[in-house]
Amino acid sequence: MYYVVTIATLLTMVLALIRALMGPTVYDRVLAVNMFGTKTVLLVAVIAYLFGRPDFLDLALAYALINFIGVLAVLEFFRSRTKSPLPGDEGKVSEVSEG
Amino acid sequence: MITLFSLFLLVLLVITAVAVVQTRNLFAAVMLLSIFSLLLAANFLLLDAADVALTEAAIGAGISTVLFLGALSLTGEREAPRKGPRLLYLVAVIAATAVVIYATFDKPAFGDPQAPVQTHVAPWYLEKTPEYIDIPNVVTAILGAYRGYDTLGEVFVVFTAGIGVLFLLASGPGSGSKRRGSRLTEVGQVTGLRHYLVPRVVGRLLVPFIILFGLYVQFHGEYGPGGGFQAGAFVAAGIVLYSLLEGEKKALDIIPRKVLMGMVCGGALLYSAVGVLGMLMGGNFLDYSVLLDNPVAAQQVGIILIELGVGLTVTGVLLSIYHAFAARGRA
Amino acid sequence: MDQILDILSWILLSAGGLFVLVGGIGAIRMPDLYTRMHVASVTDSAGAILVLTGIMVQAGLTLATVKLAAILLFLLFTGPTASNALASAALLSGVRTQDKDHKAEEDHSS
Numbered sequence: 001m002y003y004v005v006t007i008a009t010l011l012t013m014v015l016a017l018i019r020a021l022m023g024p025t026v027y028d029r030v031l032a033v034n035m036f037g038t039k040t041v042l043l044v045a046v047i048a049y050l051f052g053r054p055d056f057l058d059l060a061l062a063y064a065l066i067n068f069i070g071v072l073a074v075l076e077f078f079r080s081r082t083k084s085p086l087p088g089d090e091g092k093v094s095e096v097s098e099g
Numbered sequence: 100m101i102t103l104f105s106l107f108l109l110v111l112l113v114i115t116a117v118a119v120v121q122t123r124n125l126f127a128a129v130m131l132l133s134i135f136s137l138l139l140a141a142n143f144l145l146l147d148a149a150d151v152a153l154t155e156a157a158i159g160a161g162i163s164t165v166l167f168l169g170a171l172s173l174t175g176e177r178e179a180p181r182k183g184p185r186l187l188y189l190v191a192v193i194a195a196t197a198v199v200i201y202a203t204f205d206k207p208a209f210g211d212p213q214a215p216v217q218t219h220v221a222p223w224y225l226e227k228t229p230e231y232i233d234i235p236n237v238v239t240a241i242l243g244a245y246r247g248y249d250t251l252g253e254v255f256v257v258f259t260a261g262i263g264v265l266f267l268l269a270s271g272p273g274s275g276s277k278r279r280g281s282r283l284t285e286v287g288q289v290t291g292l293r294h295y296l297v298p299r300v301v302g303r304l305l306v307p308f309i310i311l312f313g314l315y316v317q318f319h320g321e322y323g324p325g326g327g328f329q330a331g332a333f334v335a336a337g338i339v340l341y342s343l344l345e346g347e348k349k350a351l352d353i354i355p356r357k358v359l360m361g362m363v364c365g366g367a368l369l370y371s372a373v374g375v376l377g378m379l380m381g382g383n384f385l386d387y388s389v390l391l392d393n394p395v396a397a398q399q400v401g402i403i404l405i406e407l408g409v410g411l412t413v414t415g416v417l418l419s420i421y422h423a424f425a426a427r428g429r430a
Numbered sequence: 431m432d433q434i435l436d437i438l439s440w441i442l443l444s445a446g447g448l449f450v451l452v453g454g455i456g457a458i459r460m461p462d463l464y465t466r467m468h469v470a471s472v473t474d475s476a477g478a479i480l481v482l483t484g485i486m487v488q489a490g491l492t493l494a495t496v497k498l499a500a501i502l503l504f505l506l507f508t509g510p511t512a513s514n515a516l517a518s519a520a521l522l523s524g525v526r527t528q529d530k531d532h533k534a535e536e537d538h539s540s
Contacts, residue, residue, distance in 0.1 A: 003100065005481060008447030010107060012454030012473070017111060019457045019466070020127075020134060021118050027463055027520040029130040034512050035457060035470050037160070038505060040137045042450065042481050044144060045501065049485055051147070054494040055323045058316065059144065059153050060501050062333065063137070065309050066161035068508040069340050070133055072298060075519045076343050077168040078126065298515040301507055308504070 002050045009043045030074050037067030105145045112138045123178045129167045136160045149324035150238045153316070157332035162417055165339055169424030231388075232398045234321040242326065243402035247385045250405070251370055254412050258367045261416030268423040302344045309337030317410050321399070327406040331413025339421055347425045356422070359415050366412030373404050439487040446480030453477060462528040463520055467513055474509030478502060 013036060020032035041063045048056035115138060119131045136159025143152035207214035228240045242250055310333075317330030342350030374385040381389050387401025388394035449472055456469025482502045489495045 002443070005443045005447040005450075005484075006104065008451045010104065012450050014111065015454035015458050017115065017134060020131060021114075022458075025463060025520075025525055026124075026126050026130075027516060027525060028466065029127055030516055031463070031467055031470055032457065033130050033133050034516070035453070035473060036134050036137060038474055038478065038509060039450065040141055041501065041505065042446075042478060043141060045482060045485060045498065047144060049488065053147075053149075054489070054492070054497075056144065056149050057494060057497040057501065058319075058324055059140075059149060059156065061312065061497065061504070062153055062316075062329075063140075063156050063160070064501055064504040064508065065305065065312065065333075066156060066336060068302075068305065068512060069161055069336050069343075070164045071512045072302065072340065072343050072515060073165040073168050074126075074130070075515050077172045078519070078523075295515055295518055298511050301511040305504075305507065 002046050005046050006043065006050065009039050009046065013039050013043070026074075026078060030071060033074075034067065034071050037063060037070070041067070101145060105142060108138055108142050108145065112142065125171055125176055125178060129164060129171065132167065133160050133164045136163065150236075150326065150329075153324045153329045154332070157329050157336065161336045162332055162339070162421075165336075165343075166420060166424060169421065173424070173427055231395065232402075233395050234399060234402070236321055236323060236325075238324075239320050239326055239402065239406075243405055244387065244398055247374075247387075247405065250409070251374065251385065254367050254370050254409050257416050258363060258412055261363055261412075261419055264420050265423060268420075268427065299344050302340055306337050306341045309340065310334055313337060317406060318403070320406055321402065327409025328413055330406075330410045332417065334410070334414045335417035335421070338418055342421070342425070347422065351422065354418065356419075359419050359422070362411045362415030363419060366408040366410070366415065369408035369411065370405050373401060373408070377401075435487055439484045442480050442484030442487065446477050446482075446484055449473065449480060450477040463525055464517065464527055467517055471510065471513045474505065474513070478505045478509070 016032045016035045016039065020029045020036070023029045023032060041060045044060040044063065045057060048054060048060070112135065115131055115135045119128050119135065122128050122131070136155060139159065140152045140155040143149075143155060211217070224237060224241055224245065228234070228237050232240045232244055234240055313330045313333030313336075316325040316333060317327060320326035320330070338350060338354065341353070373387070373390075377386040377389055378384050387398045389397065390401055391397035453470050453473030456472070457466050460466040460469055479502065482498050482505075486495050486498045489498065
């Protein structure tokens with residue numbers, strides 16, 4: 001019963017990988033990595049039940065939390081790279097009040 | 100069927116590795132490395148190695164990505180063009196790979212029950228653990244009790260790596276601003292992701308859960324996948340998330356550098372202290388069974404103490420390295 | 431009763447797998463970054479809910495169900511937030527949508 005979901009998730013992982021290899025901008029690749037992370041969470045949860053070892057669910061919980069940190073880190077560093085002010089002008093970083 | 104899944108994931112791994120090497124844009128390479136680490140962790144899971152998969156996920160996909168990005172913010176974004184005889188390198192790599200593949204022909208088959216590793220030491224560990232240590236997770240028993248001396252070496256390797264990186268990169272708030280101009284460093288330290296409201300609110304909601312999960316993994320290491328290394332990586336990841344959202348200055352206010360250094364040294368000292376305590380109470384170095392009256396309970400207490408030491412050192416080192424990168428100013 | 435639970439979880443898991451696949455195909459075929467994000471978020475929400483609920487039905491009332499509920503909760507919290515952060519970052523750095531009149535201009539091609 002779990003095989004259908006496992007195959008679907010593995011296929012989607014391949015598609016996300018293709019997008020990560022293909023994507024013209026960096027944001028496409030970040031999107032692909034985020035998708036890949038969520039698919040890995042689902043894959044781990046399904047495989048844990050496929051093997052009959054429910055104590056593997058700790059891993060799925062871990063990935064669900066870690067995936068988020070990776071995406072935010074990329075956004076922070078890429079943003080601070082492109083918007084950093086030149087040594088001439090002062091802290092005029094363009095602000096958006098709502099995310 | 101499981102073998103098919105494993106093979107499939109390994110093919111994806113090779114494709115990702117080739118792509119990482121080929122691409123010239125270093126941000127793309129970092130993203131692909133994150134995917135590589137997730138694929139590797141899924142592979143470990145299919146091989147039934149949960150502890151290793153957890154460590155690989157926590158350190159590879161979480162902390163390593165952040166550290167690579169921190170390094171990229173200090174250097175350029177494109178790789179410099181390669182020089183040198185590429186054909187010669189290719190031939191050398193193919194020759195080395197051929198030798199290694201030839202060497203694997205002599206190994207016992209995968210999962211062979213008659214292989215030496217399955218007939219000498221492994222059954223002894225599996226049979227004697229309920230009698231001597233009595234915890235369900237044999238991996239932690241091996242790591243903490245039977246091969247505790249090796250784990251002491253690992254902790255000291257992590258400690259030395261942290262000290263090495265801090266020698267190369269450390270800058271107090273003073274020297275960083277002298278290098279780049281104080282205004283730029285101020286801007287770089289004040290922003291963080293605070294202009295994005297939604298990630299900030301949700302992220303701050305998640306930080307206590309990540310740290311709680313890290314503590315859960317630390318103390319649950321005897322019953323399920325877990326232990327000191329994974330727990331250290333998770334707690335460090337939680338605090339890195341806080342630092343990304345609120346700016347690095349606030350994260351340094353919460354856990355100052357002195358406390359971080361205290362954690363780095365204190366963890367390794369705690370581990371060695373447990374060992375010396377064993378000697379003082381009449382046993383050998385790192386012999387836990389003399390710590391209490393009941394030798395089985397003493398082994399469990401010993402394992403908990405050394406895992407605590409490991410967790411402290413790993414957290415301290417990862418956070419110190421992150422702050423060392425992030426404090427160099429954003430170029 | 432067991433039969434009904436099995437059939438229910440079969441349906442949920444298959445539907446979840448279908449949504450996951452839809453998200454993956456959309457990420458490849460969509461013409462523009464924002465539309466790709468829109469489709470990929472289907473996996474984060476519908477796919478995750480269906481698959482994890484399907485496994486929860488199989489697990490019954492044990493500790494594993496609580497862990498699965500926690501995983502679902504964290505995925506539902508972080509998935510849309512990551513999409514939001516990604517979209518606003520892309521918007522701020524100038525990635526434009528693709529109009530019918532002129533081609534997409536992307537400031538940060540890599």
